[in-house]
Amino acid sequence: MSEPERIVIIGGGLAGASAASALRAQGYSGDVLVLAAEPHRPYELPPLSKAVLLGDTDEPDWVHEDGFYAAHDIDLRAGVAATRIELGSRQVFDAAGEHHRYDRLLLATGSYPRSLPVPGSDLPGLRTLRSLEDSLALRSALSEAERVVVVGAGWIGTEAAAAARKHGAEVTVLDQAAAPLRDVLGEDISAVFRELHTDHGVRWRLGAQVTEFTGGPEGVRGVRLSDGTELAADVVLVAVGAAPRVALAHAAGLELADDGAVRVDAGLRTAAPDVYAAGDVAAHFHPRYGRRVRVEHWANAKHQGGHVAGNLLGAHEPYLRVPYFFSDQYDLGCEYRGLADPDADELVIRGELHTREFIAFWMVRGQVTAALNVNVWEHGDALQALVDQQIPVDADRLRHADLAELAGQAG
Missing domain, CATH: 3.30.390.30 (FAD/NAD-linked reductase, C-terminal dimerisation domain)
Incomplete structure (x- = not known):
């Protein structure tokens, strides 16, 4: 397979940035274009629910220092979103009105926070946590809040609850599950995290069903549960998971897996010629597990981005790393x-x-x-x-x- 002249990467997060830098590290001298919808250079997400939200820093961990992309001849278009992919003509169209031919294409579009389809889900001030702007805005709100309700007892929800307690707010965490982090850690380890938060003053409403977010034009003011209880709140954070960002892929006709992510093989390649996917958006066939795996953690985005660079250049090595993640709470x-x-x-x-x-x-x-x-x-x-x-x-x-x-x- 000959070396491509032009590689286009859609997505300016950790996976896309890691792929771009790995291409240069492997000696690739062709064109590398990164279309990044966010206005910032690529950054890592973990500090958004940890150090940034706690107030320890105002900045995330940048994937590379300012000036890296220009110095390595990577055409990073920050604030320019891809709008359409034409697989037949091998072109990507962007929001600036330009179109870009590719020899190889990498989708690294990441994921977005899931919402709850209940009345009031469009109220002003109902918060999610995915971007640097989300984290800074949520931190500002927490610093002034007396009562915070976190909907979702997963990693983002529990880390945000810890941050809210540090800021001095009363915190209630609610979830349909019977225990926090139960699906990942099981009952015994889940109990450790539940007791940790209880010891720090968090109140739990587990096995709870949200039926409505209450409030008005001035903003969200509470959460109503199926038993009729209404929890008043100054801040409501919805942290019920993330969905792969596949609108572009779906519109282009790329095959999706059962979980809605882009279906890729062991080498992160889609069924479309010369099109690959990595990070949160990819449902990757993992040889060790004999099934598709989609992992929404920092290490997966970083390592898949670095790995896929070699395959974009003509290799077809399977991605074999096992998942890894970390958390800090209190x-x-x-x-x-x-x-x-x-x-x-x-x-x-x-x-x-x-x-x-x-x-x-x-x-x-x-x-x-x-x-x-x-x-x-x-x-x-x-x-x-x-x-x-x-x-x-x-x-x-x-x-x-x-x-x-x-x-x-x-x-």
Whole structure:
């Protein structure tokens, strides 16, 4: 396969920026165009629900320093959104009225916050968290709020609740689920996070169904539940997950997976000639799991963006990394590696849950499918190896043995 003359990347987030820089790092000398709808140069999303929202900084973590893109001859068009893709003529049209021919195309359009289809969902002031502007606006609102309601007890919801408590607001978190983070971590580990927030004054309304956001032209003022309860609020944050941003792909006729994301193979390639997808928008066939996986975390966007660069240049290497994410809430920090089914996999705890210093392993047939370290930081490499290499190990040794030795990393 000959080297392409022109590569167009749609999306100016971490996946797109990582792909662009990796192309140059691999020696590609052709044209690289990045169409980025946001007005900023590319930045990483995790600080938006952590350091920025807490008030520790006013800026996110920029993917590259100012001037990097020009210095590496990457044509970054910040604030210019792609509006249409024509697969037949290999062209991308943008909001500035220009059209761009491509030899290879990468879709890295990311995702957007889901909404709740209930009355009042269009009220002014109802907040979501996805962009730098969202985070700064929410932080400003939290600094003045007395009562905050967070709808959604996932990672964004729980991190935002922690930030709201730091700003001094009364906080209620509600979710249809019976426990926070239940689908990812299972009941036992979920209870650790529930108690953590309870200890910091958060009130829970779990198993709750939102039927309406209340308020008027002046803005949202509360949340009504199916039992008739109305929770008054100065700030309401909806954090019920994210949906892949696939309008362009769908309009172009690209095949979508069952979860609505762009369907790609193990090498992140779509069924359309010379069109690839990476990051939140991609439903990637993962050889390890034998199924499609879509991961909405920082590491996936970064590593898939870097990986797909080689495939854009003619390789077809499968993307094999397992998921990774981290979270910081109050004085609890954690990292999760792998992909487990908490309802089916065996849970093994090293340490004591009540101390909030432990490692949780999930296992299937004597192999580690995922590991979560909570306020324990010295075993990261060993945990990664145990997950990546599927090293056979028994539960008792995970609880008590030297992890580096188990992972084959001693000496």
